[in-house]
Amino acid sequence: MQEQRRSIIKKIFASLVAFTGLGLAAHAKAETRNKKEVFNVADEQDIPLFSGATKFGGMVFIAGKGAHFTGDIKSHTDHVLKELEKELVNAGSSMEKVLKVTVYLNDINDYKGMNEVFKGRFGKNPPVRSTIAVAKGGVPGDSLVEMDCIAYV
Amino acid sequence: MQEQRRSIIKKIFASLVAFTGLGLAAHAKAETRNKKEVFNVADEQDIPLFSGATKFGGMVFIAGKGAHFTGDIKSHTDHVLKELEKELVNAGSSMEKVLKVTVYLNDINDYKGMNEVFKGRFGKNPPVRSTIAVAKGGVPGDSLVEMDCIAYV
Amino acid sequence: MQEQRRSIIKKIFASLVAFTGLGLAAHAKAETRNKKEVFNVADEQDIPLFSGATKFGGMVFIAGKGAHFTGDIKSHTDHVLKELEKELVNAGSSMEKVLKVTVYLNDINDYKGMNEVFKGRFGKNPPVRSTIAVAKGGVPGDSLVEMDCIAYV
Numbered sequence: 001m002q003e004q005r006r007s008i009i010k011k012i013f014a015s016l017v018a019f020t021g022l023g024l025a026a027h028a029k030a031e032t033r034n035k036k037e038v039f040n041v042a043d044e045q046d047i048p049l050f051s052g053a054t055k056f057g058g059m060v061f062i063a064g065k066g067a068h069f070t071g072d073i074k075s076h077t078d079h080v081l082k083e084l085e086k087e088l089v090n091a092g093s094s095m096e097k098v099l100k101v102t103v104y105l106n107d108i109n110d111y112k113g114m115n116e117v118f119k120g121r122f123g124k125n126p127p128v129r130s131t132i133a134v135a136k137g138g139v140p141g142d143s144l145v146e147m148d149c150i151a152y153v
Numbered sequence: 154m155q156e157q158r159r160s161i162i163k164k165i166f167a168s169l170v171a172f173t174g175l176g177l178a179a180h181a182k183a184e185t186r187n188k189k190e191v192f193n194v195a196d197e198q199d200i201p202l203f204s205g206a207t208k209f210g211g212m213v214f215i216a217g218k219g220a221h222f223t224g225d226i227k228s229h230t231d232h233v234l235k236e237l238e239k240e241l242v243n244a245g246s247s248m249e250k251v252l253k254v255t256v257y258l259n260d261i262n263d264y265k266g267m268n269e270v271f272k273g274r275f276g277k278n279p280p281v282r283s284t285i286a287v288a289k290g291g292v293p294g295d296s297l298v299e300m301d302c303i304a305y306v
Numbered sequence: 307m308q309e310q311r312r313s314i315i316k317k318i319f320a321s322l323v324a325f326t327g328l329g330l331a332a333h334a335k336a337e338t339r340n341k342k343e344v345f346n347v348a349d350e351q352d353i354p355l356f357s358g359a360t361k362f363g364g365m366v367f368i369a370g371k372g373a374h375f376t377g378d379i380k381s382h383t384d385h386v387l388k389e390l391e392k393e394l395v396n397a398g399s400s401m402e403k404v405l406k407v408t409v410y411l412n413d414i415n416d417y418k419g420m421n422e423v424f425k426g427r428f429g430k431n432p433p434v435r436s437t438i439a440v441a442k443g444g445v446p447g448d449s450l451v452e453m454d455c456i457a458y459v
Binding site: 058059096097099100101105108111115116119120122123124125126127128129130131132133134135136138150152 | 189209212215216255291292293
């Protein structure tokens with residue numbers, strides 16, 4: 001009986017230690033998740049302008065990406081999607097983990113061409129998307145398309 | 154005394170069991186919340202293009218919605234708001250739970266007409282809003298207005 | 307031995323009480339975080355139209371801000387950034403805690419002037435940014451620039 005009780009008390013202690021351990025681990029993880037992280041900061045005259053990606057609380061935000069070379073909507077779309085993917089992977093996310101994409105076209109007539117390259121690029125469970133055409137020449141750096149996205153890790 | 158002690162040990166055990174149970178329940182809930190869910194996936198030639206709604210970690214993202222019929226800004230705004238609501242409810246959210254809306258107008262002169270229909274549609278605690286007019290014809294499918302939103306469940 | 311055991315049981319109880327206390331505190335905090343809060347609601351004919359800021363789950367969403375006075379891109383950008391900051395601080399956040407900014411320009415030629423004022427305003431770890439020029443006159447209220455943002459608390 002005495003032995004049994006001692007054994008019970010040991011088990012309770014073991015549970016408490018394990019439980020406290022879990023609590024501390026969860027706390028440590030929460031600490032990391034609730035810190036802002038930034039990636040690929042772009043400077044303007046040595047002063048931080050914006051980041052390529054920010055991360056907080058398990059969410060990842062990617063900056064608007066354009067294509068700054070001579071090309072058509074298909075090559076620009078492909079380039080922009082690859083730029084998004086680079087930032088996502090660098091921040092610990094992926095194309096499959098994207099929740100929302102915004103597509104800014106230079107010309108609404110490029111809608112179909114953009115779609116051709118866009119489809120399937122985010123896997124079988126794609127993000128939501130909003131697409132609009134801005135002012136002609138309204139995407140910085142003469143890109144035919146700009147995209148940004150929100151994802152998770 | 155012996156009895157009392159046994160009773161105390163029983164209570165401790167009960168507490169631990171309850172506590173562990175809570176922990177497991179919380180864990181199960183967290184598992185569900187940290188899975189990406191998608192709703193109403195739109196395909197392009199049988200390849201997933203984008204979703205009507207995505208859900209992750211208690212947040213819901215709704216795709217940009219337009220009105221693809223002949224009408225004025227009021228009927229288009231009303232239609233778009235109803236489309237947003239359908240997606241929200243389908244994903245387990247509601248108009249009252251919307252946190253952020255983006256409104257893309259085809260013409261800045263429709264700002265007032267859009268407001269007339271928009272006001273009050275998200276309840277007494279409305280979301281934040283950003284409104285801009287894009288290029289004429291810049292909303293896909295000749296819609297006079299496109300809206301997307303971010304909500305919670 | 308009896309004493310020791312009693313002491314052990316007391317310690318276990320103390321741990322459980324502390325643990326339960328922590329649990330309740332965490333629960334209370336989660337309750338607050340999972341409630342939608344709104345700030346500076348704008349009405350249209352006494353009916354809620356949109357909020358200046360919304361808050362949920364540790365995230366803060368700020369409405370699109372413009373500058374409604376005669377000025378150039380630098381004074382408008384400065385004003386808009388100050389308006390964002392007011393809303394952020396009011397909701398318990400700050401410029402340093404901004405994760406994502408969207409910049410809508412009235413004219414792509416104002417890109418450089420906007421950057422001059424924008425740089426450094428969000429601290430050393432700036433948010434991601436998407437910039438586009440909308441239709442001429444496409445920012446409501448004749449503002450040269452409109453910005454919104456997503457931050458945390």
